[in-house]
Amino acid sequence: MAFLCRRAASLLKPSGAAPALLSAARLYSSGAQYEYILVEKRGEKKDVGFIQLNRPKALNALCDGLMKEVGEALNAFEADGDVGAIVITGSDRAFAAGADIKEMQNRTFQECYSGNFLAHWDRVSTVKKPVIAAVNGFALGGGCELAMMCDIIYAGEKAQFGQPEILLGTIPGSGGTQRLTRAVGKSLTMEMVLTGNRIDAQEAKQSGLVSKVYPVDQVVSEAIKCGEKIAANSKIVSAMAKEAVNAAFELSLTEGNRLEKRLFHSTFATDDRKEGMTAFVEKRKASFQDK
Ligand code: CAA
Numbered sequence: 001m002a003f004l005c006r007r008a009a010s011l012l013k014p015s016g017a018a019p020a021l022l023s024a025a026r027l028y029s030s031g032a033q034y035e036y037i038l039v040e041k042r043g044e045k046k047d048v049g050f051i052q053l054n055r056p057k058a059l060n061a062l063c064d065g066l067m068k069e070v071g072e073a074l075n076a077f078e079a080d081g082d083v084g085a086i087v088i089t090g091s092d093r094a095f096a097a098g099a100d101i102k103e104m105q106n107r108t109f110q111e112c113y114s115g116n117f118l119a120h121w122d123r124v125s126t127v128k129k130p131v132i133a134a135v136n137g138f139a140l141g142g143g144c145e146l147a148m149m150c151d152i153i154y155a156g157e158k159a160q161f162g163q164p165e166i167l168l169g170t171i172p173g174s175g176g177t178q179r180l181t182r183a184v185g186k187s188l189t190m191e192m193v194l195t196g197n198r199i200d201a202q203e204a205k206q207s208g209l210v211s212k213v214y215p216v217d218q219v220v221s222e223a224i225k226c227g228e229k230i231a232a233n234s235k236i237v238s239a240m241a242k243e244a245v246n247a248a249f250e251l252s253l254t255e256g257n258r259l260e261k262r263l264f265h266s267t268f269a270t271d272d273r274k275e276g277m278t279a280f281v282e283k284r285k286a287s288f289q290d291k
Helices: 007-012 020-028 064-079 109-114 119-126 142-149 164-168 176-184 186-195 201-206 216-231 235-247 253-267 271-281
Strands: 037-042 048-053 085-089 094-096 131-135 138-140 152-156 160-162 198-200 212-214
Touching (some): 037 064, 094 131, 131 142, 142 160, 212 216
Parallel strands (some): 085 131, 094 138, 152 212
Antiparallel strands (some): 037 048
8 A cells, every 4th residue: 555755755856846746746656655644546456546634633624734735646646647536535524624723713814815825725626637525524614615626526424514614704715605506506505604504415415515425434435436437438538528517617508518519529539539439339348548
């Protein structure tokens, strides 16, 4: 089991400024440990990148260091040609209990504004490879937002989702008001954001926030299975599919359909589209080369 390391990487880093992606890829292959997350490749073919948030004493509160490491691990998986999907999970008790309140307590407006506080979290939503959140326990505030930045959410039966920032005298700052509204609609989002009420896994499923609910001890393995299924398809075509679905949140129907059509046309520039259709006609399993 190869856990991967940020610190060892900085020791290995050559002098001179290495591009961020290159240094992340190097660090990924260095084989040692991050401080706040566990990172490895899972699945029979080791084609699913796996990131486990690992700050159990703080219920995986998303301190700055943790989110930087998540970004580094995502960069490394994005650059790894063997990885076709990524799973992010926490512990049975907490996916993540939100941004780190102790770290935020004494921040000033000036620091938040000039440092564009939380902007680097967006990396999770810009990864081209499909990302699955496997959520057990609390997914609150930034934890719920982190799950919603992922492409698919699987929940354990005891998962709880919420945006309780109002109880702290603030509001969601990493997409909660936007992504939750798109996922579950206005009324439930307003209720959650204005009262801090949480919803359980069943309600999250009924409202469309999560796609599947599993027993607590099966969520991660089911997410890995889903990742393996995705990884067996063409990586380049999966990225196009993801881009097209995400465009539905940004564009009008006409513009979205136009983009989808262009991406569909683009699949005809790939060897994998040819292979997929030829395999169907020849009644055999397609062998995608990600080209
Ligand atoms: N930040 C920092 N530390 C946190 C934390 C957070 N978000 N959530 C929990 N912890 C810490 C607690 O302070 C506690 O640490 P100590 O043992 O050192 O006191 C430890 O984790 C265990 O927590 P509790 O004792 O509170 O555990 P509990 O089982 O009684 O309650 C909980 C669990 C309901 C999740 C409760 O911890 C809680 O309400 N946490 C805060 C949730 C929250 O408000 N999240 C939103 C944060 S703001 C945000 O995320 C902004 C954004 O949009 C990005």
